[in-house]
Amino acid sequence: MAQPASRPVFAPWNDPAAKPLIQFKSVTKKFGEFVAIDDVTIDIFAQEFFALLGPSGCGKTTLMRMLAGFERPTKGQILLDGKDLADVPPNRRETNMMFQSYALFPHLSVWENIAFGLKRSPMPKGEIGPRVEQMLKLVRLDKFARRKPHQISGGQRQRVALARSLAKAPKLLLLDEPLGALDKKLRQDTQFELMDIQEKTGTTFLIVTHDQEEAMTVASRVAVMDHGKMIQIDTPDRIYEMPNSVYVADFIGDVNIIKGNAKPTGEGRFAISWAEGQPDIAAASGAGIAAGTPVHFAIRPEKIAISADKPADRANAVKGRIEDIAYLGNISTYKVELANGAMIKAQVANDRRLARRTFSWDDMVWLSFTDTAGVILMK
Amino acid sequence: MNFRRILLIATPYAWLVALFLVPFLIVFKISLSHYAISIPPYSPVFDISAGWEGFKTFLSKLDFDNYRFLSGDDLYWKAYLSSLQIAAISTIITLVVAYPIAYGMAQANDEWRPTLMMLVILPFWTSFLIRVYSWIGILSNEGFLNQILLGLGVIDTPLAIMNTNTAVYIGIVYTYLPFMVLPIYATLEKMDGSLIEAAEDLGCTRISAFWLVTLPLSKPGVIAGCFLVFIPALGEFVIPSLLGGSQTLMIGKVLWEEFFSNRDWPVASAVAVILLVLLIIPIILFQRNEQKQREANQ
Ligand SMILES: Nc1ncnc2c1ncn2[C@@H]1O[C@H](COP(=O)(O)OP(=O)(O)OP(=O)(O)O)[C@@H](O)[C@H]1O
């Protein structure tokens, strides 16, 4: 998704010969009895843009803090370039972290905050000034260089924190919600800047975000976490199209989840019986599923078509009444109630003006989708 | 402005006028009078019954003779200078002793902090005078300190600490330590720990992170603590007279002797007025610092 089709595919995680830059080897982190990180094993490769996604309190910051050197794993090993990091203090690690709380030095100006790390590096004095100016320009804060952190806005502070962590161009950059306080336009611009920096410097990024769209746009791979565990690590498109669990499907984007029992109907084909009086759902899956297994069927709203008449060519079609229409500008979401009371969401692009839309409240419509549009999930 | 607002603003001013300005004016007036063997021991004495004419003769008899006398006699200047020196040195020693204490307190576990705080304040629960007297018991030639050192064989003859400036320094540092510890602790305690982590992340060692981040951020507490120690130490009287020797020259002691031994109230008052002027300078500086800090926090 992040890469245009013309570029060679960047997928070192599929290459068994590739050496990961960072390795988490069954890392567990406990605070007292509380398990913040639960037996996590991941490989992150050089030049990746790795996004951590998960609900608040699932351990994203803790994972980063272990990489930066502020927390020690209770069990397991973290390797950078094949070397165990356990005894390397934070100031000797080739990582820089952007803190969720920004942690700007209140007694130093914006300029001095950004220069702070450079002054502690072997960089010659004469090069520090231009580098800081470059960073200021990047985050569009040239005019605020002389101000103290308390004299600028929250979004500007966030950009100072970002610039400060980028300034040293470290091997590994840890960004803890770097763009949360920015407006959409500036956020998108900064996302592209980050991708640009990443391309130019070859820095590896580990980024925490609450914004799935952001993860989808910038990441080479996404890790979805829950309660300190890695639930799924995959490319953004696979996370979206082929979630491995109801949790991931539900966490990323909008989804209809239908509970039912599967029975095989042919090579990789299944029928899911899910409600009295409703036709079975025809679905495809690569997994072998025994007859009568309880499963969840997950389908994204935009994969469901909506029409006045029953389409002849679709594998699945159900009839219902439009209960609600949510107009979101470029798309509209229709909530359709089926005869058995089940609510299904369908999303349609608004390619016509509002006044000329075909359907309105209480219309009876057909919802249809192909047998490969959704996925069968076992957990 | 409504009545409540006026009342609210008037209250502190009323207190200041009653407890500071009026006594100051009385002292200032006495400093302009002359010594006399009478009760009160100075003249002229203001007599309301003499009316307007009496007031004019009263005013005409006031002059700055005592100030001229003070500037002529170098005992007083030496006393002022020596007070400034003793106050400044004690302040620095107090800072050096207090900073690690405050730092340790701020690093301690949450559940320990109230206890540590209590321990710092605990000495205030007994009389200041008793605590200074007990230092005599510790520092004198037959005191605990010398007993212990002699007993351990570290020294052969008792150390003469009592009745020297060293004893005065010890007394002042001991007495005013909490005034230095508490403001420094207050700034260190509210400091965001992630700042140190950020500094380390950007390449600082523990020590350079302390110099570049912790110390500058605790500056307001250090300044407040220094003033809180320096100002009372400058006018200190009890400690130098109990622990200091004959060569310990402090203006508080001079003041006391003028007042109670010589019974020369006018000169004593002039000494007090000059001391006040000397103190007002650091107090104004202190106020400025507070003001700046408040603005910075907005
Ligand atoms: N020093 C600590 N002591 C005890 N518990 C901690 C500590 N640090 C984190 N935790 C706990 O570990 C869990 C994970 O915290 P973490 O900060 O990693 O969450 P997060 O995923 O970054 O959340 P958010 O999205 O809200 O930032 C939380 O439940 C938190 O309460």
Ligand SMILES: [Mg+2]
């Ligand atoms: Mg966090």
